[in-house]
Amino acid sequence: MLRGLHKTGSKRPTPGINKCGSATSSFGIKSKRKNATLWPDPTLEHNFKGHKDAVTSVDFSSNMKQLGSSSKDGVVMIWNMKPQRRAYRFDGHEDSITSVQFSPSGDLLASSSKDKTVRLWVPNMKAQSTVFKAHTATVRSVNFSEDGQTLVTASDDKTVKVWTAHRPKFLFSLNQHINWVRCARFSPDSHLIISSSDDKTIKLWDIKSGECIHSFYEHAGYANQVDFHPSGTCIAAASTDNSVKVWDIRSCKMLQHYQVHSGAVNSLSYHPSGHFLLTASNDSTTKILDLVEGKLLFTLHGHQGAVNSVAFCRTGDYFASGGSDEQVMVWKTNFDERSDTPKNHRSTTPTYQASEPAQTAVKIVRDHGGGMHTNAKRSSSSSSTSTNPRVHHAQHAQHAQPCQPPLEVAQTLERPTTPSLTNALENIIGQLDILTQTVSMLEQRLTLTEDKLKECLQNQVESQTFLDEESWNPDAPY
Template identity: 65%
Template sequence: MEKEQDIQPSRDRRKTKRGPPVSNESTGKDSQFSPLYFPQKLWEMLESDQFRSVWWSNGGKCVAINEELFKEEVLGRAGPQWVFNTQRIESIIRQLNSYGFTKMQQDDQRSASLPEFLAEEGAVSAHSQEDPTLERHFKGHRDAVTSVDFSLNKKQLASGSMDSCLMIWSMKPQMRAYRFVGHKDAVMCVQFSPSGHLVASGSRDKTVRLWIPSLKGESTVFKAHTATVRSVSFSSDGQSIVTASDDKTVKVWTVHRQKFLFSLSQHINWVRCARFSPDGRLIVSSSDDKTVKLWDKTSRECIHSFCEHAGFVNHVDFHPSGTCIAAAGTDSTVKLWDVRMNRLLQHYQVHSSVVNSLSFHPSGNYLVTASNDSTLKILDLLEGRLLYTLHGHQGPATCVAFSRSGELFASGGSDEQVMVWKTNFDADYGDALKTQKSCSTVDGSHHTGSEMDSGIHHKKTKTQDSGRNHEQQEVEASLANTLEHIMGQLDVLTQTVSILEQRLTLTEDKLKECLENQQKIIQNKTN
């Protein structure tokens, strides 16, 4: 079995300590614990006399751990004495939780010289708050949900379904949802544009539609595929769309000109998914031909094919850093590759059935997956292990997606439900985002001038400068909001013009048909 390795993406914001190396080159020989799984390691430690920091308690019903001694005696080991591939006690606690252990407060000492080692109940509560929680669930679709996606501001959630409808859900409590009807068959995929002013959808009716997520729900139709459209995705600048289809092709379109640009056609079976890289230079696609292909958008050539999957590859996406890709398949596995070295980084087989969808957390530290085994699983990519298993859907979980900020993620299933979950487990990333936003509003200009001897005049000058800074910040914020509004209105205007052009063309065709019919009637009367 191939050993899993850690991803170290460039956007990693967490400071984690790595476990000691375990290769033969650095240690001379393998640790006796290296081939064992976590429960086996724990059992060996409990049955061994060489560890004083962990032992059976309460008549063999509990495992007692002296936390401080455990850090020194077990996690501090290196070389051939290595036990766990981590130096963090939090990782050990999470592993224990995942195997059904519950942290308890208890006065339990191995000897009079050992201090109390179990954490207080408050610490247990704090840890439990890190777990993902189900916030809301939406019911309104009449068939299996196929795709979900959040808008940029998290105020709306789009979902597609086998019932041929696109639905826009409001994240505000007690706000109604909107059902958009236009596709003539199942909606297989949906995605908001980066600005949030447009929604793209692909369908089994072979078309792609661009919607304005407003009350009217007007849309523009793109036609070029000759079979079911399985996937639709915007580029990061919102200027292009890439689609994948059962016609074995990947197609690229322009959004504002609404034109088909080119096709990529080296897959020999249905193409399930296609995505742009964050910088827009690359495209990745996955197919029922059991391959994942990497394309250069400019040259339109296939750079590399990844063939490690043993089944159809249902979903693929880029890591936020753009250096890695992840793919999910019918062989129940999730695989991650480095696109710079074209090598396999990590391999997960945590689901018991087909993996339908996956989504990277914006920090790049986590990956969430959805499977036919009705579960969602969250993987810790830094430590290369399963972090959480979430149950909620009654039947296959068909799709999953993080919000742009990572605070929420949504899932859809064959039970016709859309569920919204709160992340909770990566608060550091949320704090970093808030800090970044607050720093971006600080005025970086400096005002210089001669200092006044009078303290009153100095205070007055300082107040005036502060007032100017505040006014400048307000002007900049107002300008940014105005520009964003203008961009949104341009998107809407573009779509409106396109719709009017379509209606005008339709009217002209009808008028031409009427004139031709009238001409035929006149000819018949003459004869």
Template identity: 50%
Template sequence: MQDPTLDRSFRGHKDVITDLAFKPSMTQIASGSMDNSVMVWHFKPQMRAFRFVGHKVTSKKHGPVTSVDFSPSGNLLASASRDKTVRLWTPNVKGDVTVFKAHTSTVRTVRFSQDGESFLTCSDDKSIKIWSTQRAKFQYTLAGHLNWVRSARFSPDFKMVVSGGDDKSVKLWDLTSKNCVKTYFDHTGMVTSTAFHPAGTIVATASTDRSIKLFDIRTHKLIQHYHDAHVGAGPASDTKGGESAWAGGGPNSVNFGGPGGNWLISTGMDGVVKIWDLKEGHLFYTLHGHKNGPTTAAAFSPEGAFFATGGSDAQLMVWKSNFDAGVPLTADDTGGKYHFLVPINLLKMIISSIQDKSRPRHASSPHRANNAILLLCGTSSNNHCQSNS
């Protein structure tokens, strides 16, 4: 496997980049910044970037953009800010925007659901809110955190939300009952980031205790734990004054990606970007491209062929991932086995190549998810595979 390689870099922000999002069509990438702006960058050469400015600067600590996200259609770009508002922009029409006050304090995260019909926000007012995209209409609140909520994400099937915050807890919310169904107290520091695996069965969390943890939400078991994932010297400096941009040392963000979600990317106070191999359960690569401070944001492209990173150097970098396919989901607790999510077309090639060989033992009906089949593969001493229903 080749190492990741830098494809291009973009300069235009004047302060820390706080969040990144690829447009699903891979024609643009958006970035939010402490300089109070959102920028939309074009992958096509010679095309100028759009700068969206509108979040209010009513004091030194109001106005910085904290989060950005494209809708699945790519027709909308959402941004959140310390000015307590969320804005819905039309990415290719500068100035076309819907503005609404979302919370009574800083809005930390905005994220669309996979069907694009809804989006969520979370805030320093300790709440998570669900909104209708079409009219930017408030639907309901998820309340239960005892301190700032720094991160929240929908599950891929829009049935659950995972959230984390300064009360050191990670919460799972059922969107049918609108109740918290599980709280994890495994971190000893504030939770800075949360993410759902594309299969919807695993969540990743990052904390100022310097660790990254992965939980199987079906069994509620901790399945991977990376100690000292990022070791920073202290909180990031907020040049807009008054409040630290991030909670403290350790990882700032985590996101799944690569083909089928086989990889985890993280940023941190140590100024590097790290890529974790979830199949082997260890650090795969460390990137040192950003200079003079923490790395603060990272995102994979929809197919995982690229990923983007941003930091306190105000620079956006886009990298070719050069990753292989094949997706481990969980480690079997008793049999030393791994679950892999394998694309159906790849599985057909595998089956074709072994047609003349003996059939694998213990085969059963395959479980299909997202045009893929879940296989259960043994260790090297017992290396047969079986489909898992």
């Protein structure tokens, strides 16, 4: 049974930075959007079991007839969405599989592995595949371009490589990362590539020139996964510092910063409308973020252990999650059932707005004050499961970090009615920008200090070792 949470009756605090260090909107302007509790609960539709180790990646085919998953057990599974049809099990890789993705047409499924290879599977019973050695180390991710003609791969050999898809042929390599590359993704128009690395950078590449356009820095951790907004104007990053960050690639400024997870964030996926972001974490939860309001909508408890991968389907009606508990779960979003939203209405324009401050989502039992408590039921077509998935509503924005929005975003905000208020808000924004820059400088200096301290300690250890060796020398004069 899925257990929902009704909204709390607490008042919203004043916009600003709270004592926990999590910042809310610096604009202090209410959004025009209606209450988030109008969104219905997601429902668990399928629970697939077949892997013998942690699931590492999931992806839907474009026609929603199949769902691909990969695992540390070295097997690719193709799950048929119709319960009466059997799943396909593809063996071929010689080590753990790190990533899978369907081509846009659905006629191929690509998989990457620790065995340094990439395989292109025909997703049918014959399980035909083409294999090629893509890198000199573990291949962490594989991604098709929007037209399905090219592939981009990321590897522990510190490179990002681009290939032709149907007849694999190496095209070029991107080589500026100085540590393992965790993820690489094409932009929706296939003109750009975004990559994330253990060197704590996220790099934006121009495909035609092969040059790095800009580097975004993750000082507190590295990004496990990055992805483009459907509009191609923004990117989101799932970080090991438990955060989710959204940047505008035109202004190169951070738009939003979410601190909603209590463990490293492993994966994320944009809803096709661009209004929602799905995240997965080591804290055993999957969360849905409302990017327009800058708030957490749902927290889903279904997996036992880390959730390693999430993905929306091409239409956004369903999403899948895979975890270390060896299970693959398919959920229905139910976004089209919202009472104030026309069915099949999908906007592709990102319209981020300043949001109200956050309230932490907690488990709330049914109260007697008239609050609504929902019980979302599993679909009758779901497979049996030993887990007890729970869906938590979140009432307000969850730690959305203040940052300067792009011009078209700023224009969507309501304007203050008095000049004095305008000046006050501008002063606050300016002070927050200065604080952000100061913190960034302090982090850089702290990193340098730590490096120097490590070097001094290492020199001290080496010096002490040398003295110890001299003291033990039997030929040394007394």
